[in-house]
Amino acid sequence: AQKITQTQPGMFxxxxxxxxxxxxxxxxDQSYGLFWYKQPSSGEMIFLIYQGSYDEQNATEGRxxxxxxxxxxxxxxxxxxxxxxxxxxYFCAMSAYGGSQGNLIFGKGTKLSVxx
Amino acid sequence: EAQVTQNPxxxxxxxxxKLTVTCSQNMNHEYMSxxxxxxxxxxxxxxxSMNVEVTDKGDVPEGYKVSRKxxxxxxxxxxxxxxxQTSLYFCASSLWGLTDTQYFGPGTRLTVL
Numbered sequence: 001a002q003k004i005t006q007t008q009p010g011m012f013x014x015x016x017x018x019x020x021x022x023x024x025x026x027x028x029d030q031s032y033g034l035f036w037y038k039q040p041s042s043g044e045m046i047f048l049i050y051q052g053s054y055d056e057q058n059a060t061e062g063r064x065x066x067x068x069x070x071x072x073x074x075x076x077x078x079x080x081x082x083x084x085x086x087x088x089x090y091f092c093a094m095s096a097y098g099g100s101q102g103n104l105i106f107g108k109g110t111k112l113s114v115x116x
Numbered sequence: 117e118a119q120v121t122q123n124p125x126x127x128x129x130x131x132x133x134k135l136t137v138t139c140s141q142n143m144n145h146e147y148m149s150x151x152x153x154x155x156x157x158x159x160x161x162x163x164x165s166m167n168v169e170v171t172d173k174g175d176v177p178e179g180y181k182v183s184r185k186x187x188x189x190x191x192x193x194x195x196x197x198x199x200x201q202t203s204l205y206f207c208a209s210s211l212w213g214l215t216d217t218q219y220f221g222p223g224t225r226l227t228v229l
Contacts, residue, residue, distance in 0.1 A: 045218075093159075
């Protein structure tokens with residue numbers, strides 16, 4: 001069965017420092033996608049970054065990068081130069097293309113708090 | 117403005133009273149999906165639709181129905197709501213599927229008494 005695990009319920013980081021949010025996944029599919037979403041306290045869900053299982057290079061989007069280690073089945077999110085506005089819940093998610101092409105599974109999230 | 121809208125945003129109802137939560141997108145997206153979010157459980161997918169007239173179950177479809185008669189709308193129907201369906205519901209859409217940026221609606225907070 002497919003599964004996403006986020007082992008850090010909460011994390012603190014000092015403003016302007018980098019932070020890594022952990023995500024490990026489990027799937028038997030060869031084709032899959034990994035996503036990160038941000039949910040501020042206001043409640044909306046914001047797409048951050050995507051990594052395909054066949055992408056050889058780590059995905060980057062501005063201050064966000066995804067550290068993809070396929071053999072270890074990990075897809076950690078790295079936020080560089082943290083800002084106060086980065087304080088939010090962060091969810092890792094996975095989709096599988098082999099069978100259910102539209103199915104998306106989320107982890108339980110990590111609450112990030114940025115300290116001034 | 118490109119957006120996903122949901123209505124209502126808040127709803128309190130009673131057990132067994134049928135309700136519909138509407139979802140509409142104005143971006144001509146093919147893919148639409150419904151999720152529920154519960155404390156400690158994260159988001160779980162209820163149903164999704166890859167295009168018009170094509171829908172499929174997600175992880176927690178029991179007690180829900182959907183339809184996709186036209187591209188822009190993807191309503192979520194609770195035929196006989198129960199208290200365990202009290203949750204925060206999100207609709208989302210993307211151009212083709214899950215490799216595209218998913219745009220989420222603002223959420224609908226449902227309470228079933």
